[in-house]
Amino acid sequence: MSNDLSQDIKNRLLNGIQARFGTIGELRVQIHGGNAELLNTISQFLDTNDYSMITPLFQELPAAEIDIINTLCNQSSFRSRIKQIALETVYGEQLCPPLKIIPDLDRLNPNAVKTYHFPVLDWRERWIHAILVEYLPNVCNEIYPLMIDAYVHDLSEHENPRIAVVCSHYSWLDDSLRLTRGICFDEKTDDIVEIPFTAPISVNSVQFLCVSPQLHQKYSHFFEDFKCFQVNPYPASCKADNKFACYQCWKEANVTTPDAVLIKKEDCGNRDALSRKFADAFERFFTASSPEEITLIVQPNTGTEGRGTRAFTGSSAWPAFRERHADIIDHGAAIARYDDVLLRRGVGNLLFLENPSAAGVFFDLRFTVAGGLAESGFLMAAREKDFISSPGGGGRIVELKDPLNLQFVVKGTHLPFKLDDDHWEDIVGMAECAAVCVPECKLVGVDIRLEWNEGKNPPMIPYVLDINPRPAGLAHSRFLDTGETGVTQRLWDYLF
Ligand SMILES: Nc1ncnc2c1ncn2[C@@H]1O[C@H](COP(=O)(O)OP(=O)(O)O)[C@@H](O)[C@H]1O
Ligand SMILES: [Mg+2]
Incomplete structure (x- = not known):
């Protein structure tokens, strides 16, 4: 057993799923291969079997402790969230520490359950930066890098953490837009924990990730009344979401775009x-x-x-x-x-070679630009013979540890190609220029494709394709200057 109740229950549920349906690896292949019904079937299986799979876990504990644990398991939000994290494990790869769901310990002495650790977070004087989400499955992959970034930023500049990054589903907000529940980083243990808050917590700034444009619009509007700093306010994001408006703006600003x-x-x-x-x-x-x-x-x-x-x-x-x-x-x-x-017009004639014997594939470079500075990024590689590289279109993410050592080939030739410092500077500079069109958006993802025309001046053209006001894929992001994992340091300076 671990020292976390929710993980113990989750593992028990996963064992039940595997015994009934097959290994997690096999299930993932089926689900991603288009068997959408399978996830529904597993979800229904959990609804009818969860108690019988949970109880055997506790047999070796003292009876008094089992009683308390059973009471906790009766909390509907506790149980349903554990079920959801079991399902998300089936569905997708976890790229951060496992999420620990904490039951509501109000009126219950946490020491009563001795086997498990329940964290107590002390946030007096903290600036609460909420990440508001609509889609919870595997959301920790996206928010964990930001939590670590904020923590590292505070420790390097201020000795003590000043910001608490808290992820909240929109349904966890009360009528005054305070947080009643949140996913947080426990700095004492390096855990990601989801906690019900006994007293609702007011938000100082808000960021929108993993939300539809519709929900972004609605909540951006609500938060406006609370004079809360927003990353990124909907009206500005709306401009970024309008590809033709961006195209016109980039043309005027001499940003190369198809x-x-x-x-x-x-x-x-x-x-x-x-x-x-x-x-x-x-x-x-x-x-x-x-x-x-x-x-x-x-x-x-x-x-x-x-x-x-x-x-x-x-x-x-x-x-x-x-x-x-x-x-x-x-x-x-x-x-x-x-x-x-x-x-x-389709652009980009450089192909990415994963290794010297691999076939070259189309790719986009993704840069995260915070407050006008391109700080981090990754590469999105298309499937072989496919043109579209974005993960939603079938592509996959490759981490950018050392961009000047990536291997490329010019389409139609076999000549290997590498970027040099000047190319890289031009490409990164172009990403920063593209973000200038939506200055109110303090954190954006800019997608770029590269075209190489030997003998022309300049031979390398970075084409800006797209700008994303709710950039995803953050678990794969690496800082451009160090190659270390992370998304942004600059964003945190804008909050207060
Ligand atoms: N003009 C273009 N030239 C080359 N590839 C393109 C072009 N436009 C889009 N793509 C490919 O299609 C993907 C999705 O297009 P994009 O405009 O980024 O739409 P979305 O907002 O849905 O991500 C891009 O990541 C890129 O791989
Ligand atoms: Mg895109």
Whole structure:
């Protein structure tokens, strides 16, 4: 047994799941392979079996302690959260210490349960920085790096921790937007713990991660009335979410970004008219002097996580291209049911080589820019022969430990290629320029693709594709200057 009750119960539940359905590894493969029903089935299995799987765990404890533990297990939020963390273990990889769920010890002497450790956090005088989330599964992967960053920042600059980073599901806020429950970092033990707060805690600043734009809008508005510093306020994030607005802003600011044409959704009703708009954009992007094989990106203008983005590849003559992609107009029309349609010239001819014998794959570089400074990042590698690199579109994250030693190859050649200091400086500088378009957003993720044109001046073009006001993938993030894991040090200076 561990010294944490919730972990003991979770492990017991996982044993039950494995005995019934197969190993966690096998289950994950099935779920990620598209068997979405499996997770539902496992969830229902837990609903009907959790008590019978929990009780045998306690047999060796004294009877009085078992009684208290049973009382704790009757707390519905305690039990349901343990069930959820068991499920999230099935679903995804854990990239941080395990989350310990603490029961509500109000009116119960924690010493009564001697076998387990229940932390007591002392936050007098602390600045409470809330990370508000909507999607809880595996959220600790995203918030843990920020908790550590804030802690390291405070210790290096102020001797004592001044900020407490607390992650809260939106349903854990009371009517005055105070926290009634939170996921916190216990500095004494280096644990991540989820605690019900006996007295609700007021928030000093708030950050939105793992939320839909709709929830972001609603709560950003609520927090505005409380004069709470926000990372990032919704109106500013909204601009970052609008790809065409960013494109226009970047063009004015001389940020290199691929050509784009916006087709308003109300102009997409008639297929012939839509097809003509595609043809016009295509002819604007590609000419007779374009490479033999070109790529057209068709995506929702305010999409996120690669949803709805498709890359179409073919010759630079529209009639042949259209013939090859019989479904391209259908894809535009499908997007137009919920969003404006954005067409973009596909860019990027450098391919990433995971190792010398691997096939080169397309990739994006992701930089986290805080207050105008690119501090950290990672690389998103596409699947072989795939154009889209974002993890939501099938890509995977590669950590950026030593960017100048990464191996690339120029598409269509076998010549190995490495970035030098000057290239890197240009790329990082371009990420910082891109963030200037949304200065009110103090923490953004900027995606860049690289194009190499031998003999041209400059030969290296970093193309800015996208800016994300709720950047994810933070568990893989490394500081650009040290290669150490982490996201931001600069953000914490903005809070107060
Ligand atoms: N113009 C482009 N050229 C090359 N690749 C692109 C282009 N636009 C998008 N992509 C690929 O598609 C992915 C998703 O597109 P993006 O604009 O970032 O949408 P989302 O906001 O959904 O992440 C990018 O990460 C990149 O791999
Ligand atoms: Mg993106």
